[in-house]
Amino acid sequence: MTDPTWLAAQRRALVTFAAKAADPAGGFGWLDASGGRVAEQPVATWITARMTHVFSLEHGLGDPDAAALADHGIAALRGRLHDDQHGGWFASVADTTKAAYEHSFVLLAACSAHAAGRPGAEELLTEALEVIGTRFWDVEVGLPFESWDRAWSTTEAYRGANSTMHFVEAFLAAGDVTGDKIWHQRALGLAERIVHVTSAAHGWRVPEHFTEDWRPDLDYNSSNPRHPFRPFGSTIGHWLEWARLLLHLEATLGEDAPAWLLPDARALFDSSVRRGWGVDGYLGFVYTLDWDDLPVVRERMHWVIAEAIMAASALRARTGEDPYADWYVTFWEYARKHHIDPVGGWRHELSPDGSPSAGVWAGKPDTYHAYQATLFPTLPLSPAAALAVR
Template sequence: MTDPTWLAAQRRALVRFAANSVDPAGGFGWLDAAGERVPDKPVATWITARMTHVFALEDGLGDPDAAALVDHGVAALRGRLHDDEHGGWFSSVADTTKAAYEHSFVLLAACSAHAAGRPHAPELLAEALDVIETRFWDAEIGLPFESWDKAWTTTEAYRGANSTMHFVEAFLAAGDVTGDKIWHERALGLSERIIHVTAAAHGWRVPEHFSEDWRTDLNYNRDDQRHPFRPFGATIGHWLEWARLLLHVEAALGDKAPSWLLSDARALFDSSVRRGWGVDGHLGFIYTVDWDDLPVVRERMHWVMAEAIMAASALHRRTDEDPYADWYATFWEYARKNHIDPIGGWRHELAPNGSPSAGVWAGKPDTYHAYQATLFPLLPLAPAAALTSRQPFQSR
């Protein structure tokens, strides 16, 4: 497995790069390829929450500058990104939509900031849990709503696996930080519905898009195949991310974990490699495939490689099987050669031949996936990183 000292150096470099995203008005902004904040991009809740989470983890690892960055993020989530009238969080300072995706990351950030002991994090966490419980959790079917208008009067006639997946991540953290295991149980329920039932029925391809009654919509966005959050078809990187999350769910549940969590994680990883790795004649994972496994968007995304690294690491640690270690080494070799940029950060998107491109994602707005790829192979699968990053381990 990759040298922990090298991983730690990469992690610290990513944090230094991400610190450039501080917006003096509050929150964290979009970085361009050179690491400069793009002033005409509105501050977004998902970026601000992800960066707050990253800096909170880094605070646990002893970075003396991280606490101030966490506080900066918490202030924005309690300030300019928060709806003081109706509650909840806007998608950005320019968009009053209230979306599950953004709220999942507010909860994750609140958990990490609370574990870091930062001021006002308990209040942020309490409100995030309440808003998700009262606005996003559909208790009748045990799945989340996707989005609402500003006043919580109209919900979108769409349901998404992407936001559901990130609720799994956030619910695991919430269960660990608060001690309320209902969040672990809900993470299991979401995983069962999206993966054990739906993905299994589609040959270990994960459908991303659903109607409001949770019927799969396999043709969704056929005319907008490069949508950054809702692309047409199946997104290979999410299969890898789900594989990892299933192992976190298993570890969180302990003796109560069903056996299918491991077997489904294996199946998703195998499906990802078989249908996504180098299938167009070039190394790397293609971004999306159609339902006949034909490539749709062939660009290579940094976050997909980061999730591949973490999935392979998690499966190797869970099973001690050599093929997963081999894949882990292969994925890091690709990342070092193609994604890690000597000027800082990871190149977010690559053409199939490995050259930088920007057909879906421009710049380097997100350090969350790459940062976790440098840290999670050194942490146990449970409890959440919000807690384990604050415990001693090798080569901080």
């Protein structure tokens, strides 16, 4: 397995690069390939929350400079990105939509910051739990709404597996940090519906898009396959991410964990490797597949290999089986050769031959996946990282 000293050095390098995203007006901005903030990109809640999560974890690991960066994120989440009139959080300083995806990361950031003892984090966590519980949780079906307008009067006729998956992540952290196990049970319900029921029925492919009554919409965005958040088809990286989350969920639930969690995690990982790794003649995971398993978007995304690293590590830790360790090494070798950039950060998108590209993602706005790839292999599967780093 990769040397922990090397992992720690990579983690610290990512934090140094990410610190450049701090916007003097509040929050964290979009970084270009060299680490400069892109002025045309408005400060977004998902980036600010992810950065706050990262800096809170790093503070928990003893970085003396990370506390101020975590506090900078908390201030923006309680300030310019917060809707003081109606409650909840805007998608960005330029978009008043209230979306599940962004709110999941606000909750995750609040959990990590609260566990790190940052001022204002407890208040942020309390509101995030209240808003998600009352606005995004559809009690009739036990699944989340996708988005609302600013006044919470109109919800979108769309449901998404991506935001649902990140609620699983945030709910696991919330249950650990608050001690309220209802969040663990809700996470289990989400995983059961999306993976154990729906993905299993689709041959261990994860449908990403659903109608408002939660029927898979397999043709969604077929005319816009490169949408950055809702691409057509199925997204390999999410299969890997779900596999890892199932193992965190199993470890969290302990004796109460259902027996299907590990087999489903194995099935998703095996499906990802079989259908996505090098299937177009080049190393790396293709980004998306159609429902005949043909590549749609072939670019290699940094977050996908990061999730592959973490999934392989988690399966190795859970099972002790050597093939997962071999995949872990293989995935790191690919990331080291192609994605880790000597000028700082990870190259977010590559063409199939490994050269930098920007057809879906330009610049380096996201540190969260790469940072976790350097940290999570050194942590237990439970409790949540917010507590484990302490």
